[in-house]
Amino acid sequence: MVLRKLPGVSASGMGLRLSQKFVFLLFLSGLVTLCFGALFFLPDTVRLKRIFLSKNENPAVTVGHDNELSKKVPGDPEHQRANQLRTPVLCVVFAGGLRGASIVDSLDTLYIMGLMEEYEEAKEWVQNNLDLNSNGEASLFEVNIRYVGGLLSAYYLTGAEIFKQKVMELGEKLLPAFNTPTGIPRGVINLGSGTSWSWGWASAGSSILAEFGTLHLEFLHLSQLSGNPLFTEKVMNIRKLLNKIEKPHGLYPNFLSPVSGNWVQHHVSIGGLGDSFYEYLIKSYLMSDKTDQEAQKMYYSAMEAIETNLVQKSPGGLTYVAEWRGGILDHKMGHLACFSGGMIGIGADDGPAGQKQHYLDLAAEITHTCHESYSPTKLGPEAFRFDAGAEATATRLSDRYYILRPEVIESYMYMWRLTHDPKYREWGWEAVEALEKHCRVDAGFSGIRDVYASTVSHDNMQQSFFLSETLKYLYLLFSDDDLLPLEDWVFNTEAHPLPVIRKRCLQEHSATQDHGQTNLE
Ligand code: DMJ
Numbered sequence: 001m002v003l004r005k006l007p008g009v010s011a012s013g014m015g016l017r018l019s020q021k022f023v024f025l026l027f028l029s030g031l032v033t034l035c036f037g038a039l040f041f042l043p044d045t046v047r048l049k050r051i052f053l054s055k056n057e058n059p060a061v062t063v064g065h066d067n068e069l070s071k072k073v074p075g076d077p078e079h080q081r082a083n084q085l086r087t088p089v090l091c092v093v094f095a096g097g098l099r100g101a102s103i104v105d106s107l108d109t110l111y112i113m114g115l116m117e118e119y120e121e122a123k124e125w126v127q128n129n130l131d132l133n134s135n136g137e138a139s140l141f142e143v144n145i146r147y148v149g150g151l152l153s154a155y156y157l158t159g160a161e162i163f164k165q166k167v168m169e170l171g172e173k174l175l176p177a178f179n180t181p182t183g184i185p186r187g188v189i190n191l192g193s194g195t196s197w198s199w200g201w202a203s204a205g206s207s208i209l210a211e212f213g214t215l216h217l218e219f220l221h222l223s224q225l226s227g228n229p230l231f232t233e234k235v236m237n238i239r240k241l242l243n244k245i246e247k248p249h250g251l252y253p254n255f256l257s258p259v260s261g262n263w264v265q266h267h268v269s270i271g272g273l274g275d276s277f278y279e280y281l282i283k284s285y286l287m288s289d290k291t292d293q294e295a296q297k298m299y300y301s302a303m304e305a306i307e308t309n310l311v312q313k314s315p316g317g318l319t320y321v322a323e324w325r326g327g328i329l330d331h332k333m334g335h336l337a338c339f340s341g342g343m344i345g346i347g348a349d350d351g352p353a354g355q356k357q358h359y360l361d362l363a364a365e366i367t368h369t370c371h372e373s374y375s376p377t378k379l380g381p382e383a384f385r386f387d388a389g390a391e392a393t394a395t396r397l398s399d400r401y402y403i404l405r406p407e408v409i410e411s412y413m414y415m416w417r418l419t420h421d422p423k424y425r426e427w428g429w430e431a432v433e434a435l436e437k438h439c440r441v442d443a444g445f446s447g448i449r450d451v452y453a454s455t456v457s458h459d460n461m462q463q464s465f466f467l468s469e470t471l472k473y474l475y476l477l478f479s480d481d482d483l484l485p486l487e488d489w490v491f492n493t494e495a496h497p498l499p500v501i502r503k504r505c506l507q508e509h510s511a512t513q514d515h516g517q518t519n520l521e
Contacts, residue, residue, distance in 0.1 A: 097136025213277030250305030271334030341367030342414030
């Protein structure tokens, strides 16, 4: 091989440079492989955020970042508390272009728990700092369940006008996402400019069932509060399309094109990507004072299809809900799917005649299975399997993390309210102790990377749903049933309580609409 001599460089020098380059390239490619490998061991939300959120996105303000809480005078107890909150142990979760997710998500929890000083502080932050014009990319679903849901319940619980004002402003900003040929909204929206687009990871520009199917409760309340029927029209249009479209074996696949209105893939799951769509069917019925018979019908036929095609019994006798990929079952259940114990429980009363006990039993069995997955640390993995001899255990290293998710505890809470079987409180207490032991850190609580490891490794992340859901459901599990009774309140998928809209109000509302009046006039 002839090496051309560069001016001023000796042949041996050039050889040295080339081998240095080679070593450098080798090192670089190793580094790249390592980074991509590491990516697959991160929890999904973190991975997606790193990959898909824009570089200039501001970190959300909650635990651990400079915010109003940090502007206290040094020396006073407030400052000391603010300082603890600023300890950069935990980074802040999910902003989706908006800041303050943990503050907004925890308003109602603080109020319900009687933590008035903290609640007032959070309210002040909303009043002075919550900027709804941010130009980052926001998930329509996440903004709806965390911010719209959080502000709505803060308003209903406290009556503070600021929450109503903010939530109406935010609701209007979400509407451009629905400007698609079918009216099925796209997943991502820029609240500042009103442009919207589909997630890059969703196949063929599709929208996600659990995202566009989890707007109904909040949007009905936006119409109820404002007198503007547009919000209700948007979600009723989604329902109309879902009702009309052919469903494989009566099942709802997770991906739908907002352009053609057709399913994009036949992947069905009651866990991630599908979960809260089913939840919102039964809750729409309950929130309507049991008048929304269309939602009732859709929920029970979906349940029938799920039972026929997805519900399984393991060799060890555990009931679980598998995932369905074009007719082939994946014998896995995600932590997210564990909300279904509670959902099936609250839906037990209003199904086909004679089915109540069947649904209560199914709810109890699924909740039991999810409890079984919570060992040996008494915290549960992100996903667990029932194949190759596994019985509710995570067989893959990448499924072993726990990010402070609420779903299992959520089912304990509902099952306790429905049955008063003391085991649900015992299981809940096990979770309290495990959270204290394994997740408590100086500045709050952190997720852990491996629920099976004897020495925990923290992921330094406190998800906002830990405050809105996990802690609230635990608090309710150990409270009397008349604190937010289930007959009067429906919890959105982020555990924000929304009041049942009584028949009388619905009639009055439609009468004012008929006369062309709205509460805004
Ligand atoms: C919450 O943000 C909501 O419950 C959502 O529906 C899915 N699960 C997360 C918490 O795990």
